[in-house]
Amino acid sequence: MIKLEDVTKVYDGGTVACSNVSLNVAKGEFLFLVGASGSGKSTLIRMLLREEDVTRGKIWVAGKDITTMPSWKVPYLRRTIGTVFQDYKLLPNKSVAQNIAFALEVLGRPKAVIHRQVEQVIDLVGLTGKAERLPRQLSGGEQQRVSIARAFVNRPPILLCDEPTGNLDPATSVGIMRLLDRINRTGTTIVMATHDHAIVDAMRRRVVGLESGQVVRDQAGGRYEQEELVE
Amino acid sequence: MNRIGFLLDEAFVNMRRNPLVVSGAVLAVFVSLFLAFGALSVQELVRTNTQQWQDGTHVIVFLKDARDGITLDSQVALRSEIDGWELVQSTEYVDKLGAFEEFKKLFPNSPVVDNIDPDVLPASIRVRLSDSTRYREVVFNLIDQPAVLEVVAPGESIENIAQLSRVLNWLGFGLALIQGIAAVVLISNTIRMAIYARREEVSIMRLVGASNWFIRIPFLIEGMIEGVAGAALAVFGVWIASRVVGDVDAAISLFDFTISSGFFVKWSILFLAFGALAGVVGSALGLRRFLKV
Numbered sequence: 307m308i309k310l311e312d313v314t315k316v317y318d319g320g321t322v323a324c325s326n327v328s329l330n331v332a333k334g335e336f337l338f339l340v341g342a343s344g345s346g347k348s349t350l351i352r353m354l355l356r357e358e359d360v361t362r363g364k365i366w367v368a369g370k371d372i373t374t375m376p377s378w379k380v381p382y383l384r385r386t387i388g389t390v391f392q393d394y395k396l397l398p399n400k401s402v403a404q405n406i407a408f409a410l411e412v413l414g415r416p417k418a419v420i421h422r423q424v425e426q427v428i429d430l431v432g433l434t435g436k437a438e439r440l441p442r443q444l445s446g447g448e449q450q451r452v453s454i455a456r457a458f459v460n461r462p463p464i465l466l467c468d469e470p471t472g473n474l475d476p477a478t479s480v481g482i483m484r485l486l487d488r489i490n491r492t493g494t495t496i497v498m499a500t501h502d503h504a505i506v507d508a509m510r511r512r513v514v515g516l517e518s519g520q521v522v523r524d525q526a527g528g529r530y531e532q533e534e535l536v537e
Numbered sequence: 538m539n540r541i542g543f544l545l546d547e548a549f550v551n552m553r554r555n556p557l558v559v560s561g562a563v564l565a566v567f568v569s570l571f572l573a574f575g576a577l578s579v580q581e582l583v584r585t586n587t588q589q590w591q592d593g594t595h596v597i598v599f600l601k602d603a604r605d606g607i608t609l610d611s612q613v614a615l616r617s618e619i620d621g622w623e624l625v626q627s628t629e630y631v632d633k634l635g636a637f638e639e640f641k642k643l644f645p646n647s648p649v650v651d652n653i654d655p656d657v658l659p660a661s662i663r664v665r666l667s668d669s670t671r672y673r674e675v676v677f678n679l680i681d682q683p684a685v686l687e688v689v690a691p692g693e694s695i696e697n698i699a700q701l702s703r704v705l706n707w708l709g710f711g712l713a714l715i716q717g718i719a720a721v722v723l724i725s726n727t728i729r730m731a732i733y734a735r736r737e738e739v740s741i742m743r744l745v746g747a748s749n750w751f752i753r754i755p756f757l758i759e760g761m762i763e764g765v766a767g768a769a770l771a772v773f774g775v776w777i778a779s780r781v782v783g784d785v786d787a788a789i790s791l792f793d794f795t796i797s798s799g800f801f802v803k804w805s806i807l808f809l810a811f812g813a814l815a816g817v818v819g820s821a822l823g824l825r826r827f828l829k830v
Contacts, residue, residue, distance in 0.1 A: 355744075384746035395741055408738075412747035414540040456745070 307333040307464060307495045308354065313363035315349055315519070323349035324519040327363070331497060333463070336490045338506050339499040340530055341516035347499035350516070351468050354497070355387060356380045368463060385413065388457030388465040388494075392472035394449045396441040396456075403428065403437040406456045413460070423459050431455040431485055447478035451485065458489055465489060467498040471505060479505060506530040540751075547755035548762065551731040558730055559763060562723040566767020566815060567774070569716035570808050574775045576709025581800055583702045586793055587695055594629075595672050596664040598679055599686040602633075607684045615684045616662050624675055629663040636660060659686050717815065724763055724819025728756050732824070757820045764816020765809055772805045 308331040315324040324346045331337055339347045352358040353365060356372055365372050368386050375383060396405050403424050410420045428437050431451040441449050450470060457465060467486065471479035483505055490496050500506060506513060506529060513528030514521060523532055552559050600615070601607040612630075620628055631639070637655035644650060666672060672692045679688045732739060742752050779801070782794045 378749065381743070381746045381748045384744065386746075389744055395737070395744070397738060397741065408741065409745040411543050412742045412745060412751055414543075414751070460745070 307331055307335070307368060308497065309364075309366040310350075311364045311366075313350075313353065313365060314361050315346075315353060315358060316361045322519050324353070327516075327519070327521055329514065329521065329524070331495060333495055334490070334493050336487070336496045336509070336511040337498070338509070338511060338513045338528075338530075339497060339516060340501070340506060340513055343501075345516040346519040347516055348468055349519075351389075351466050351497070351499055354466060355389065356383060385460060386462050386464060388454075388460070388462040390450070390453050390457050390465065390467040390470045392469040394441070394453040396449060396452055398441055401438050401440055402433060402444070402452050402455075405441070405452055406459050409456045409459055427455045427459045430458070430488075432481075445478070446474050447481055450474065450482055454482070454485060454489070458494070463493075463495060465494050465496045467496065467500075469500055470498065471500065471502050476504060480508075483509060503530040544751070544754050544758065548758035551735065551755060551759050552762070554734050555727065555730055558727045559759075562720065562727045562763045562819075563767045563770070565716065565720035565723045566764055566812055567770040569713050569720045570768050570771035570812060571774045572709050572716060573713035574771055574804060574808055575778065576706045576713065577804060578775060578779065578796055578800075579702050579709070580706055581796060582794060583695075583699050585797070587699060593665075594663040595666045595669050595690065595692060596675050596679070597689045597691075598662040598664065599659040599689070600661060600684055601686045602659065605686075611684050612660065612662075615682060619662060619664060619679075622675065622678070624666050624668060624671055626665045626667045628665070630660070631663060632660045633658055720764075720767065721815055721819040721822065724760050724816055725821075725823035727763065728760055728820045728823030731756060731759060753824055756824055757817055760816035760818075760820025760823070761813050762816065764812040764814070764819070766812075767816075768809045768812025771812075772808055776801070 308329070310327050310329040313324055313327045314322070316322050327346075327350065339350065341347055349358060353360055354367060354372075356375065360373050363373070367383060370383070372380075372383055397408065400408065406424045406427060407420050410423060415423075424437075428434060431454055433448060433451055433455070436444065436448065441452065444452070450473075454470070465486070470486070471482055474482060479502060486496060486498070487509070510527045510529070512526050513523065513530070515523035515525075515532065525532075598615075598619070600612050616628055616630055619625055633655050636658040637653070640653070640658060641650050664675065666675060669692065672690045676688050676690050679685055739752060779794075779796045783796075
């Protein structure tokens with residue numbers, strides 16, 4: 307589903323954010339990207355969205371080489387990828403339902419379809435009855451659920467999450483992870499960058515460790531910290 | 538349909554957020570196009586009047602009458618003399634009664650008409666020349682004739698007005714050009730502020746895969762509406778101005794101040810289209826730097 311081949315990213319100032327990263331993510335996989343701040347996790351996610359161009363190497367998403375993709379096709383790439391961020395990125399003056407619907411409106415979907423899909427996804431993320439609330443009337447965990455609902459309402463095959471539990475307390479985080487796990491079980495590939503030890507340790511999924519822009523570990527069913535020197 | 542509605546809504550939301558900046562842009566377009574349209578209308582008036590003059594009577598010779606000791610015979614003699622001049626194509630004699638009829642036509646509702654004695658109005662000879670630009674020579678020959686009361690050549694006032702209008706046109710077009718550039722810059726600035734005010738929405742639109750055109754169109758619509766609104770004000774302004782000036786018409790009968798509706802409609806449409814174009818161009822300039830992927 308996602309394939310990186312010798313991807314290197316050097317920023318204008320000469321900072322190397324990623325060097326020679328190669329990675330294969332299969333359809334339906336759940337992958338944690340772990341590593342300290344500045345290890346290149348966010349850059350990697352931004353490159354998958356083509357918000358950053360690679361300096362060298364190739365990236366394929368859903369079978370398409372996105373490094374040579376013309377920029378007018380990038381919006382179509384982004385429609386195959388749902389994104390969830392630490393800061394939710396909700397529009398404060400729109401209700402829960404409007405925030406989610408916005409993602410479909412800008413794709414020009416018919417009103418009836420939007421209405422039905424928004425309703426379904428609100429139930430899916432456990433916000434039934436809160437469709438008319440404004441973001442500020444919700445807790446952090448609920449806001450993140452809205453953000454996940456917006457990312458998932460278009461049923462993208464891939465979900466990219468950048469520190470989705472970064473602003474949440476442990477108990478709330480567990481709820482969010484249950485939700486992501488459920489979405490993963492529908493066949494959605496999930497790549498999640500995180501600092502959260504407890505979550506990685508509890509989920510026991512594939513863990514890719516980054517350090518100074520390099521892959522230092524790629525372990526199935528791993529924990530946040532490396533337990534033994536096994537690849 | 539849903540798409541179009543959504544895009545229009547977005548454009549109106551933008552404009553509601555920044556009414557002051559939007560009115561600034563609209564007014565700039567208005568001033569620019571009003572000046573340009575005004576200059577053009579003056580030019581048109583001069584053109585039609587010059588043409589009328591060229592086609593019509595070039596020199597009017599008002600004649601003295603019996604009270605000054607000038608007989609009908611000497612009037613007729615003068616006419617035949619004028620007829621003999623090389624420059625003269627034809628002449629027409631308008632007697633006192635004819636002058637009264639003309640007077641009634643010029644001031645149809647004036648109470649003066651009822652009180653006026655047709656006899657006080659002078660008879661005249663209308664002279665058409667073969668070369669209208671040489672009217673001065675004919676006037677020069679006429680003023681010394683004993684039967685002549687006064688010689689009037691519309692050419693003189695038309696030349697003065699043409700001269701004035703050339704200056705006004707350059708001034709008008711110059712100002713219109715500067716103001717037009719200002720209008721485009723202001724619109725582009727308005728759009729930039731609108732984008733800035735909506736940067737969150739725009740970033741989310743990009744994130745969820747809205748196409749670039751989908752993001753751009755509301756801003757282009759906004760620019761276009763501002764341009765068209767300014768142009769509509771300009772067209773309205775010129776229309777009002779032409780009505781006001783048109784009322785002066787009767788008083789200064791030598792010069793015709795009415796703009797033909799064909800001219801007005803044609804140019805109104807062109808100016809509206811130009812306003813729309815200026816709005817879209819300004820908006821595109823404002824968007825340019827912002828919407829790389």
